[in-house]
Amino acid sequence: MNKPLLQLLLTRIALAAVTLFAVSIVVFAATLYLPGDPARAALGAKADPSAVEALRREFGMDRPAVVQYASWIGGALTGDFGRSIPSGRPVWEAIGPRAINTLILTVTSLLFLIPLSFVLGIAAAIYKDRLADHLISVPTIVTVALPEFVIGTILIVLFAVYLRWLPPVSLINDSLPLSSQSSLFILPVLTLLGTTLAQVVRMVRAVALEVLNAEYIYMVRLRGISPARVLIRHVLPNTITPTIQTIALNAAWLAGGVVVTESVFQLPGIGSALSEAVINRDIPTVLAITLIITATYVLINLVSEALILLLNPRLRVARGTT
Amino acid sequence: MTEAIPLVVHSLFMHDLNGREIVSDVSLHVKRGEVLAIIGESGSGKTSVALSLLGFARPGMRISSGKILIGGTDILSLSGRQKRAFQGGKVSLVPQNPTTSFSPRMSVGKQMAELLAAHGHSGTGMKQLMRDALRSVDLPDDEKFLRRYPFELSGGQLQRIAIAMAFITSPQVIVMDEPTTGLDVSTQQTILELIARLVKSSSASVVYVTHDLAVVNVVADRVAVMLSGRIVEQGSRKQVFVAPNDDYTRMLLDAIPRLVTDGPAAVPEADGAKVQSVLEVKNLRAAHGHVEVVHGVSFSVGKGECVGLVGGSGSGKTTTGRCVTGLHSNASGSLLFQGHLMPFAVSSRSKTDLSAMQIVFQNPDRSLNPKESVAQSIARAVRLTGLADRAKVGAEVRSLLDRVRLPQRVADLYPADLSGGERQRVAVARALAVKPKLLVCDEITSALDVSVQAAVVELLLDLKKDGLAMLFITHNLPLVSEIAQSIIIMKDGSIVEAGRTNEVLRSPKHSYTRMLLEAAPRLD
Numbered sequence: 001m002n003k004p005l006l007q008l009l010l011t012r013i014a015l016a017a018v019t020l021f022a023v024s025i026v027v028f029a030a031t032l033y034l035p036g037d038p039a040r041a042a043l044g045a046k047a048d049p050s051a052v053e054a055l056r057r058e059f060g061m062d063r064p065a066v067v068q069y070a071s072w073i074g075g076a077l078t079g080d081f082g083r084s085i086p087s088g089r090p091v092w093e094a095i096g097p098r099a100i101n102t103l104i105l106t107v108t109s110l111l112f113l114i115p116l117s118f119v120l121g122i123a124a125a126i127y128k129d130r131l132a133d134h135l136i137s138v139p140t141i142v143t144v145a146l147p148e149f150v151i152g153t154i155l156i157v158l159f160a161v162y163l164r165w166l167p168p169v170s171l172i173n174d175s176l177p178l179s180s181q182s183s184l185f186i187l188p189v190l191t192l193l194g195t196t197l198a199q200v201v202r203m204v205r206a207v208a209l210e211v212l213n214a215e216y217i218y219m220v221r222l223r224g225i226s227p228a229r230v231l232i233r234h235v236l237p238n239t240i241t242p243t244i245q246t247i248a249l250n251a252a253w254l255a256g257g258v259v260v261t262e263s264v265f266q267l268p269g270i271g272s273a274l275s276e277a278v279i280n281r282d283i284p285t286v287l288a289i290t291l292i293i294t295a296t297y298v299l300i301n302l303v304s305e306a307l308i309l310l311l312n313p314r315l316r317v318a319r320g321t322t
Numbered sequence: 323m324t325e326a327i328p329l330v331v332h333s334l335f336m337h338d339l340n341g342r343e344i345v346s347d348v349s350l351h352v353k354r355g356e357v358l359a360i361i362g363e364s365g366s367g368k369t370s371v372a373l374s375l376l377g378f379a380r381p382g383m384r385i386s387s388g389k390i391l392i393g394g395t396d397i398l399s400l401s402g403r404q405k406r407a408f409q410g411g412k413v414s415l416v417p418q419n420p421t422t423s424f425s426p427r428m429s430v431g432k433q434m435a436e437l438l439a440a441h442g443h444s445g446t447g448m449k450q451l452m453r454d455a456l457r458s459v460d461l462p463d464d465e466k467f468l469r470r471y472p473f474e475l476s477g478g479q480l481q482r483i484a485i486a487m488a489f490i491t492s493p494q495v496i497v498m499d500e501p502t503t504g505l506d507v508s509t510q511q512t513i514l515e516l517i518a519r520l521v522k523s524s525s526a527s528v529v530y531v532t533h534d535l536a537v538v539n540v541v542a543d544r545v546a547v548m549l550s551g552r553i554v555e556q557g558s559r560k561q562v563f564v565a566p567n568d569d570y571t572r573m574l575l576d577a578i579p580r581l582v583t584d585g586p587a588a589v590p591e592a593d594g595a596k597v598q599s600v601l602e603v604k605n606l607r608a609a610h611g612h613v614e615v616v617h618g619v620s621f622s623v624g625k626g627e628c629v630g631l632v633g634g635s636g637s638g639k640t641t642t643g644r645c646v647t648g649l650h651s652n653a654s655g656s657l658l659f660q661g662h663l664m665p666f667a668v669s670s671r672s673k674t675d676l677s678a679m680q681i682v683f684q685n686p687d688r689s690l691n692p693k694e695s696v697a698q699s700i701a702r703a704v705r706l707t708g709l710a711d712r713a714k715v716g717a718e719v720r721s722l723l724d725r726v727r728l729p730q731r732v733a734d735l736y737p738a739d740l741s742g743g744e745r746q747r748v749a750v751a752r753a754l755a756v757k758p759k760l761l762v763c764d765e766i767t768s769a770l771d772v773s774v775q776a777a778v779v780e781l782l783l784d785l786k787k788d789g790l791a792m793l794f795i796t797h798n799l800p801l802v803s804e805i806a807q808s809i810i811i812m813k814d815g816s817i818v819e820a821g822r823t824n825e826v827l828r829s830p831k832h833s834y835t836r837m838l839l840e841a842a843p844r845l846d
Contacts, residue, residue: 213381214422215417215419215422215423216422216423216424216425216426217425218378218380219415219417219423219424220425220433220436221378221409222376222378222409222410222414222415223409223410223414223436223437223440223487224406224407224408224409224410224411224437224440224441225406225410225436225437225440226403226406226440229436229440233425233428233436234425234428237427237428238425238426238427311427313426313427313471313473314471314473
């Protein structure tokens with residue numbers, strides 16, 4: 001790897017770290033000043049004040065804010081997010097399996113989203129204004145206009161109530177292996193695809209249209225290169241880079257936006273864990289989940305920027321000259 | 323027939339999607355080793371004909387009828403795999419703009435290999451072919467060069483590769499679509515020489531499409547002249563150039579600026595008395611960043627005088643013009659305009675100075691606001707003079723249109739509705755609206771067809787008669803000889819020669835001037 005590229009990547013990584021650090025401070029400060037005492041919420045409104053005080057001391061909430069933050073972030077960096085207030089169990093023990101469920105849900109969605117949007121987007125561009133284009137464009141635009149709870153409900157009515165192919169809710173049983181429950185993910189994944197696909201397909205279509213009309217594509221064709229090769233070696237590579245940003249935006253949205261989908265299907269994921277924790281004033285859990293979601297956001301952006309840099313031959317080959 | 327004529331086009335018709343006829347009844351043939359030049363102005367259908375030879379029509383256009391026989395096979399009757407075997411294999415194309423004709427994310431070596439692989443080559447034979455082809459166009463043939471991406475190479479280098487790729491499969495027919503138009507002037511010359519050399523040693527039939535008649539003289543055996551989709555004249559180069567049968571051909575030939583090096587000066591010289599100087603440039607130095615590109619240039623432009631500033635790309639002529647007009651302020655030296663010292667930065671110049679000096683740019687497509695009608699564009703400039711009354715502004719716009727000889731009906735049209743020459747005249751009218759004393763023309767005819775170019779030059783001569791001083795920046799020596807009294811030749815940021823145009827052209831002192839004179843294409 002050459003020097004300027006390495007430098008650019010290191011700068012991006014440093015910036016990502018700074019962003020995460022800043023967010024952790026803001027989130028921590030916000031929970032400190034939120035109305036409602038977590039200890040009182042855990043013990044109930046009529047609890048003995050001395051018991052509340054004892055609980056506060058037990059969780060270190062009587063210490064100065066800076067000390068609390070330092071010990072929290074120090075733990076978080078080593079993977080220790082503290083203990084959940086209502087249950088007293090380590091936070092990670094409670095949210096770990098749920099985080100995995102969410103990870104499976106979003107990664108599966110992405111794995112379908114990316115190839116599907118390139119196939120559909122490029123096909124729509126090739127058959128611009130013809131039947132195939134309309135068949136691709138109209139449904140994707142309709143689904144993007146619908147909120148995910150509507151899409152989810154329609155899917156439940158269709159596949160669970162009417163066709164009875166799939167269960168209406170995705171109550172995952174932690175004690176069974178996930179592989180045996182994969183059908184529970186189908187409808188949530190479809191819902192997430194429905195909300196993200198249109199945007200990426202539109203973007204791919206727009207970029208591919210531009211590429212298809214570029215002079216170099218005509219030149220490649222007039223050299224007698226086969227259409228399949230023209231698509232794969234010339235159209236596709238030049239379509240990918242401008243669309244990475246859009247895909248990253250949607251991936252980042254998936255990381256945080258699964259909350260609604262999870263609650264529609266009652267899928268025990270990180271999103272439903274977050275809403276439960278907020279209701280219970282379970283601050284350590286709220287902090288942990290927020291930090292995880294933020295980190296995912298930052299990581300996705302970092303990866304997309306790195307990809308854009310790596311895929312740019314100008315930066316890849318920079319030969320000594322600036 | 324034992325050996326068919328490699329290229330025969332029989333009664334070709336092309337239409338656009340609205341059913342308008344773009345190419346009408348074009349028939350031609352090119353023998354082995356022969357070069358046919360198709361000449362015509364923009365919109366004549368010459369490029370459509372050229373691309374049809376590869377069995378291709380640009381989007382929005384279709385080949386309606388006719389036959390295109392490549393080695394006896396009608397390429398229009400082929401489809402799919404068979405057609406692709408012809409494209410790049412039996413008939414190849416050299417494109418107009420090399421920088422946009424290569425796939426940007428693939429190394430040039432891979433693109434060459436891709437072409438060869440598509441036409442049945444592989445292994446060491448392929449590598450050898452690539453090396454030979456690169457050497458034949460005077461490019462390095464090592465692995466390192468082949469690994470380069472298009473953005474790492476200059477336009478000239480890319481066009482050499484495109485030419486190498488057009489010859490590499492030993493096709494029967496090679497189509498060249500304005501192969502030097504997208505290049506800068508100094509590169510044009512060397513690429514043209516390269517093409518002439520390769521064409522001579524090749525047995526392929528070559529179709530060379532161009533709007534530049536002077537280029538034809540260098541490469542063509544026969545010439546076909548196209549006008550509005552038809553071939554109006556076809557014959558040997560000599561016959562077409564010396565004894566043209568068609569009025570349009572005669573008009574085209576007449577419109578070409580000719581180098582006037584002897585006889586009476588084409589431009590009437592100011593009679594003896596020292597003319598009043600409008601602009602005096604003294605020891606002008608200009609830099610891009612820390613790199614000095616103009617090294618101490620001095621000259622002056624008098625009232626009603628046209629000074630030609632001539633040089634190749636990188637000579638500093640455009641930077642000099644930009645310094646004068648205030649668009650480039652990273653400069654030192656002095657600018658004396660109408661007797662007073664003028665600052666370099668356009669922001670610190672007085673309003674009167676700003677309106678007294680106007681610039682017209684090379685490309686009117688980019689200097690006119692596409693969302694403003696002609697009248698709006700000019701009126702905005704007219705109002706800068708302080709005129710506010712609607713009727714008076716309108717009258718002034720009309721008189722300006724008259725002055726640049728545009729019909730009144732164009733007032734309500736938009737730039738997209740006009741031809742290139744009309745657009746450039748609008749740009750000139752807009753510059754004249756503020757009643758300038760000095761007009762800086764930066765390659766203002768380069769983007770125009772020859773017949774249009776001639777009309778713009780005539781307009782400039784008229785304006786000069788009215789006392790307008792002009793700094794005419796160009797690479798086109800023959801053009802300058804028609805319009806400028808004095809001439810300044812620039813090279814690498816310095817003036818190498820200056821003087822009265824006819825004297826400089828008749829007896830050039832500097833070797834660079836002599837080289838320019840020799841490079842100037844002429845018709846015999």
